[in-house]
Amino acid sequence: MKILLVDDSRTIRNIQKNTLKTLGHEDVIEAADGFEALACIAKDRPELMLVDWNMPNMDGITLIRKVRETDKALPIIMVTTEAEKSRVLEAVKAGVNNYVVKPFTADTLAEKINQTMAKVKATAGTPA
Amino acid sequence: MDVKFINPFIAAISNVFQTMVHAKIKIGKPMLKQSDLVSAEVSGIIGLSGDVMGCVVLSFPGDVACKIASAFAGTELTMKSPDFSDAIGELANMVAGNAKKDFGDHLASISLPSVVIGPGHQVSPSKLSPFLIIPCETEFGGFNVEVAVIPNKKPAGKSAQSVAVGAV
Numbered sequence: 593m594k595i596l597l598v599d600d601s602r603t604i605r606n607i608q609k610n611t612l613k614t615l616g617h618e619d620v621i622e623a624a625d626g627f628e629a630l631a632c633i634a635k636d637r638p639e640l641m642l643v644d645w646n647m648p649n650m651d652g653i654t655l656i657r658k659v660r661e662t663d664k665a666l667p668i669i670m671v672t673t674e675a676e677k678s679r680v681l682e683a684v685k686a687g688v689n690n691y692v693v694k695p696f697t698a699d700t701l702a703e704k705i706n707q708t709m710a711k712v713k714a715t716a717g718t719p720a
Numbered sequence: 721m722d723v724k725f726i727n728p729f730i731a732a733i734s735n736v737f738q739t740m741v742h743a744k745i746k747i748g749k750p751m752l753k754q755s756d757l758v759s760a761e762v763s764g765i766i767g768l769s770g771d772v773m774g775c776v777v778l779s780f781p782g783d784v785a786c787k788i789a790s791a792f793a794g795t796e797l798t799m800k801s802p803d804f805s806d807a808i809g810e811l812a813n814m815v816a817g818n819a820k821k822d823f824g825d826h827l828a829s830i831s832l833p834s835v836v837i838g839p840g841h842q843v844s845p846s847k848l849s850p851f852l853i854i855p856c857e858t859e860f861g862g863f864n865v866e867v868a869v870i871p872n873k874k875p876a877g878k879s880a881q882s883v884a885v886g887a888v
Contacts, residue, residue, distance in 0.1 A: 601813075602806050603792065603793045603803055607740075646832060648832055673818060676821050693818075694740075694814050695735060
């Protein structure tokens with residue numbers, strides 16, 4: 593499964609990559625802002641995207657809105673310090689599938705990824 | 721400064737350092753920063769705007785910053801490592817972001833982090849509010865979190881105003 597990590601902090605991307613590795617996901621691509629992420633998606637659509645909120649050039653919420661204009665199916669998990677209820681609601685409205693608040697443990701991130709993918713799989717298997 | 725803006729930082733510092741740095745942390749009694757007090761060697765700075773204005777500075781001695789950044793990143797970092805300032809900035813980002821969720825009705829936005837490295841520098845807060853220093857002690861050594869936050873007079877939802885933070 594190809595996973596796109598979008599965060600301006602390389603430290604956070606490395607922490608996320610290590611967690612994903614323990615889950616058996618090694619096909620990881622990285623972007624440092626929304627523009628880079630859009631370019632990655634256009635080139636090779638990932639099967640899961642983890643997105644930070646506060647980033648330079650194009651922030652995460654703008655990125656998610658842009659992605660959802662053309663792709664309703666890509667599973668997206670927001671991983672951010674933004675923890676207020678109003679922010680979470682804004683992200684859900686924009687189209688995120690799940691939400692992880694920083695600071696996070698590896699277990700929490702792993703749980704949310706598994707939860708998200710299980711839900712996506714179940715939905716895909718549901719007859720229309 | 722209102723205690724309702726300080727207690728969230730105390731909780732956030734504990735949460736971030738225990739979760740991401742895997743370090744036990746002892747937090748001392750907050751005190752007013754004297755204007756002539758020189759900051760430490762490494763400062764991670766985040767501005768706050770929106771319904772509040774101010775900033776938070778994570779201020780470390782160099783050796784402590786290296787140990788903490790290394791524990792956070794999971795790899796040995798020195799002040800010359802390309803990812804050193806990224807790690808310090810992200811810790812500041814997490815502390816500020818985690819604290820602001822507990823500001824009650826005051827919805828705040830945070831800036832992207834800035835990191836200043838070099839001995840003898842000083843970070844000056846806005847004239848609107850002095851810094852309160854929250855002393856922290858860990859197994860890696862001590863550091864300070866400096867906080868200056870006041871409510872913005874503008875009602876919620878209006879344009880945000882940043883407070884200038886100058887490295888002297």
